Amino acid sequence: MPFSAHVLRVLIASPGDTTAERDAVTEALHGWNAARAEREQVVLLPRRWETNAVPRLGGSAQSVINDQLVDRADIVIALFDSRLGMATAAAVSGTAEEIERSHAAGKPVHVYFSTEPIPRDADLEQVHALRSFQEQLSKLGLLGTYASPEDLGHQVRQAIEGDLDLLGLGAVPRRPSGRERAVLRARYDSEREQYRDDRGAVRYRTRRERLVVTNAGEAAAHRVRVSVESLAGQGTPPRLYGDETPDIIPRSEFSWPLMGALGDGRAFAVVMRWNEGDDEFAETQHVSR
Structure with a gap:
């Protein structure tokens, strides 16, 4: 469509x-x-x-x-x-x-x-x-x-x-009229390490891969639960290391280490669930390396 x-x-x-x-x-x-x-x-x-x-x-x-x-x-x-x-x-x-x-x-x-x-x-x-x-x-x-x-x-x-x-681009969840909401957005992050190969040429390798979730909304997201799922044709997704369920206040972020190789261009689905008061919310986002 x-x-x-x-x-x-x-x-x-x-x-x-x-x-x-x-x-x-x-x-x-x-x-x-x-x-x-x-x-x-x-x-x-x-x-x-x-x-x-x-x-x-x-x-x-x-x-x-x-x-x-x-x-x-x-x-x-x-x-x-x-x-x-x-x-x-x-x-x-x-x-x-x-x-x-x-x-x-x-x-x-x-x-x-x-x-x-x-x-x-x-x-x-x-x-x-x-x-x-x-x-x-x-x-x-x-x-x-x-x-x-x-x-x-x-x-x-x-x-x-x-x-x-x-x-200021990118989709965000719609909010009910007149109510402040948390807006969670996920992204892949990593550090690149420089080294020299057997011929002395400078090369780079990826290390410390992480999944970062940012709260771009106006309300705190409580007990944030994150999981990753595979996408069709993208192979096995990485695994999150740790079972933290943090509170993420507005304009802040929290990250989880990723385990498992993730080839260039691979994508996976990130499912984020959280609470705001007595209400529970969920958002799914596709993230790529």
């Missing part, structure tokens, strides 16, 4: 040496849509210059991309491997211009740099220019790094979760 949803245009900005990474981000966004779009009433629409920009005369190529994609984007994901890209009239590269233009407009902008070994045939002038740009950009905020396209896709899905809160 059809459902109403907010559509967010997510621009994937990067030089031409990041095809695998761009594909990984696109797949991550489609994976989020499959697991979460209907529940959150949000659809993520990947936008890429090579597939979504329409050829048009009048102005530079970058100005056309700015008009058709950059200025219409709601979120920007920028990626760099070993190249900064070609300079434009307004910035050191087209991707740099897209980052600066979007940041100046107040949009969420996430920038990631590869930590994989530099290719033997890399343009060293481009590598140096990229490192200089990275150093300058670090003064504007926190930059991300990725060890592989798969690692990047995982990080992008986590970034999107934060953007939904920032933009």
Whole structure:
């Protein structure tokens, strides 16, 4: 059945040496849509210059991309491997211009740099220019790094979760008129640990996976009981460690450690039950890694 949803245009900005990474981000966004779009009433629409920009005369190529994609984007994901890209009239590269233009407009902008070994045939002038740009950009905020396209896709899905809160989007349970209610929302959280493999390359692995439940409502949720259930085609869900039934006051959260491997892109159902006075409530939400 059809459902109403907010559509967010997510621009994937990067030089031409990041095809695998761009594909990984696109797949991550489609994976989020499959697991979460209907529940959150949000659809993520990947936008890429090579597939979504329409050829048009009048102005530079970058100005056309700015008009058709950059200025219409709601979120920007920028990626760099070993190249900064070609300079434009307004910035050191087209991707740099897209980052600066979007940041100046107040949009969420996430920038990631590869930590994989530099290719033997890399343009060293481009590598140096990229490192200089990275150093300058670090003064504007926190930059991300990725060890592989798969690692990047995982990080992008986590970034999107934060953007939904920032933009005030996502479905919430309906409240009876005139009454304050607790609104519980679940999310997956984890820490990424850096290490070096046998060849000395920097890699990342997931550790300390947790399920976090936040009360975004106006009333306290008492004796919160949480369980996880499998979804069709998603395999065995993780297990919660611990049997706590906490009270979660408004604008606070509680987390439970997760046990059991959870592959990239896997989703599961979180069933949350709680009490408000003599009334008992329940909410089910789909959560993905």
